[in-house]
Amino acid sequence: xxxxxxxxxxxxxxxxxxxxxxxxxxxxxxxxxxxxxxxxxxxxxxxxxxxxxxxxxxxxxxxxxxxxxxxxxxxxxxxxxxxxxxxxxxxxxxxxxxxxxxxxxxxxxxxxxxxxxx
Amino acid sequence: xxxxxxxxxxxxxxxxxxxxxxxxxxxxxxxxxxxxxxxxxxxxxxxxxxxxxxxxxxxxxxxxxxxxxxxxxxxxxxxxxxxxxxxxxxxxxxxxxxxxxxxxxxxxxxxx
Numbered sequence: 001x002x003x004x005x006x007x008x009x010x011x012x013x014x015x016x017x018x019x020x021x022x023x024x025x026x027x028x029x030x031x032x033x034x035x036x037x038x039x040x041x042x043x044x045x046x047x048x049x050x051x052x053x054x055x056x057x058x059x060x061x062x063x064x065x066x067x068x069x070x071x072x073x074x075x076x077x078x079x080x081x082x083x084x085x086x087x088x089x090x091x092x093x094x095x096x097x098x099x100x101x102x103x104x105x106x107x108x109x110x111x112x113x114x115x116x117x118x
Numbered sequence: 119x120x121x122x123x124x125x126x127x128x129x130x131x132x133x134x135x136x137x138x139x140x141x142x143x144x145x146x147x148x149x150x151x152x153x154x155x156x157x158x159x160x161x162x163x164x165x166x167x168x169x170x171x172x173x174x175x176x177x178x179x180x181x182x183x184x185x186x187x188x189x190x191x192x193x194x195x196x197x198x199x200x201x202x203x204x205x206x207x208x209x210x211x212x213x214x215x216x217x218x219x220x221x222x223x224x225x226x227x228x229x230x
Contacts, residue, residue: 004160035218043207045161045221091160105151105174106219108160 002027004094006109013082014117021077021112023092029053034068034075035093035106045091051075079114087116122222124210130228131200138196139225143212150193151219152185153209154178161209167193200229 003026013019025034036048049059051068059066063080079086093106123142131137143150148169153161164183166174169190179185182200187193197204207226211219 037221042223043226044223045209045211047218047220050218093160105153105163105166106161107163110158110160 002029002032002094002096002107004092004107004109006092006112008112009110010113010115012115012117015084016081018078018080019082019114021079021090021092021114023075023077023109025073025075025092025094027094027096029096031096033095035095036066036075036077037091037093037108039089039091039111041088048077048090082114082116084116084118087114089113122210122212122220124208124222124225126225127223128226128228130230132230133202134199136196136198137200137227138194139208139210139227141193141195141210141212141222143192143210144214144220147212147214147220148190149213150187151211151213152193152195153211153221155207155209155224156205164195197227200227202229205229 005024008022011019032053034051038046038048049066056068056070065078067076089111091108091111093108095106122144125140129137150167152164154164155161162178163176164179165185167187170187182198185195205228207224209221209224211221213219
């Protein structure tokens with residue numbers, strides 16, 4: 001069975017601080033996909049990134065960066081110079097063997113509520 | 119394209135009543151998913167359609183729940199004889215081929 005653990009329920013930082021959201025996953029498959037989604041107060045899940053299990057290169061997109069380490073089964077997400085608009089719930093998710101989330105869909109963690117204070 | 123649309127956005131009902139939610143996916147997407155999200159939890163997979171065929175159902179989907187996707191376009195999720203434990207956000211998502219899921223804004227159900 002697959003499982004995603006986001007141990008941080010809530011994080012609160014002051015604007016412009018850097019913040020890292022942790023994600024640890026469990027799967028028996030050798031091919032799998034990891035995702036991060038953002039859920040602002042409006043409720044709509046917004047896709048941020050997808051990474052397959054064969055690509056361990058870290059990725060940077062503007063103020064966002066992701067650190068994928070298969071050795072520790074972790075896929076952590078860092079926001080640099082945080083802004084108030086980054087306040088949201090962030091979900092890490094896992095899909096086994098299918099890029100888009102196949103017949104079994106995505107397995108989500110419980111999410112981390114990020115609060116950026118001005 | 120306006121993305122994935124869900125209707126209604128909010129539904130308040132009394133226990134025992136039936137409710138139906140509708141999802142209009144992105145037009146060219148052949149895959150459609152339903153998820154349920156309760157407060158403080160991540161979304162949980164309910165069911166999946168490829169075109170009009172329902173290919174997978176979670177054990178979370180009890181006999182009171184039924185989903186359809188006639189003609190492979192919009193989908194409906196019906197809950198019969200609602201219970202207070204059904205109170206949740208019901209999320210619909212769609213995708214095409216190997217693309218990532220695009221989610222709608224959800225339909226929030228409150229059962230009194």
